[in-house]
Amino acid sequence: MREKAKKGRRSHSRQGYMMQLLINVGISTIITAILEIFLVSNVSAFASYLYQRGDSSPAVQRFGFVSTVSILLYVLSGIAIFSFIFLLLQQRTARDIGRIAQAVERISEGDLSVQLEIEGEGEIAHIAESINRMERDLMDLMERERSAEQSKTDLITNVAHDLRTPLTSILGYLELLRxxxxxxxxxEEHYIEIVYNKAVRLQKLIEELFGFTKLSYGKQNLKIGELDIVKLLSQLVEESYPNFEKHGLSYEFSSNVPSRMIQADGDLLARLFDNLITNAIKYGAEGKRILVRLRSEKNAVEVRVINYGYVIPKKELPMIFDKFYRVERSRSSSTGGTGLGLAIVKNVAEMHHGSVEVSSDLSGTCFTVRLPIRYTAEE
Known part of the structure; x- marks a missing residue:
């Protein structure tokens, strides 16, 4: 559809330019013809008048010869007048083409600050608009490339740091053992237990990093199917019971409907909500309670995971879903966080055309996920 619209605009532009060209030619022709008719008719009328008088003097004969030459000169002058008027009418077009040529040359040299402002709706104006749009697209593309490059650099830096710390610890304890x-x-048993826990952490980091990379770079294909979101959440909460028990937490799951079918990738949604519940357990242990609330609406479902533990500083809320971002890094290290769990939550929600938000104050920390009932694939 978009390609058809572009072809239509190009066709309209070509027709508009040709029409303007024909109009200029027509105006030039009409003005030239009027002048020619006026001059030739006057000369012819005067020559006819002399002929009717029967005046055959040498002066009159010379005038007849001169009038013939004059007519030829008038024709030539008419051509000159036509050319002058036509060029005058085309002067604005030529000036606009010159401006476009200069703009294209500057863009080719890397200057993307050029903005063409050409009035009208003809082909030249459409060309200028297309160049401006191309320039904006190039700037957006370059910005995305810079952002992607920075993201890769940050990814490598953070991975190197998170891998180096447990590896250094593992090597240290192994050196003592050997x-x-x-x-x-x-x-010895204590050291072996430490090494094992560090190795498990490394494995978890690598698995989360691999999963996040697949989600971020579009290598994870959605397997959309019908699933009961109420049943899914109920199972996840029950499966987390040992973790709740370990941290001395009570939990509660509630829903305003007994069942609600939605279209989604069940495995990815399970990962999304498991990450949120795990995050709530890690950082909400001080509050002694975790709530999971489901509210079904006409075209969407809203899930809230609430804990009453650590309050996230307001200035850090906008960055909470950034990969490898950790609230109080030392605190996250002690809880075993990798900094990828919430980034995965955001990616999965957006892949389903949903959203995730967070609020945190003395009344609790609440992660709110909204998902559409029906999944619509992008064109």
Whole structure:
């Protein structure tokens, strides 16, 4: 549809330019013809008058010869007048074409600050509009490329840091274990447990990083199907019971409907809400309670995961869904966070054409996810 519209605009522009050209030619021809008719008719009338008088003097004969030559000169002058008027009418077009040529040359040299302002609705104006649009698209593309490059750099930097810390710890404990020093059995078991936990953390980081990369770069294909969102959330909450118990948390799940079918990728939604529940357990342990609320609307469902623990500083809320971002890095390190869980939440929600928001104050920290009932694939 968009391509047809572009072809239509190009066709309209060509027709408009040709029409303007024909109008200019017509105006030039009419003005020239009027002048020619006026001059030739006057000369012819005067010559006819002398002929009717029967005046055959040499002067009159010379006038007849001169009048013939004059007519030829009038024809030539008519051509000159036509050319002058036509060029005068085309002067604005020529000036606009010159401005477009200069703009294109500057753009080719890397200057994307050029803005063409050409009045009218003809082909030249459409060309200028297309160049301005192309320039904006180029700037957007370059900005996205810069952002993507910076994102890759940040990704490598953060991954290197998060991998290096547990690896350094693992190597340190392994050096102690293989150093030949006689260590008490309990100490060896303690070191082995530490190494194991660090290795598990590395595995988790790599898995989350791999999953996030697939989501971010479009390599994760959605498997859309019908699923009961009430049943899914109920199962996830029940599966998290050992984790709730471990941290001394009570939990509650409520819904305004007993069942609600939506179109979504069940595995990805399970990952989204599991990440939110896990995040609430990690940072909400101080509040001793986790709430999961589902509200079904006509065309969407809203899920809120609420904890009453750590309050996220207001200035950090806009960055909470950035990859590798952690509220109080030392605190996140102690809870084992990788900084990817909430970034995955945002990606999955947006892949389903939904949204996720967060609010945090003394009354609690609430993550709100909105998802459409019916999934519509992008064209």
């Amino acid at each position: 150093g030949g020093a006689s260590l008490p059995r309990e100490t």
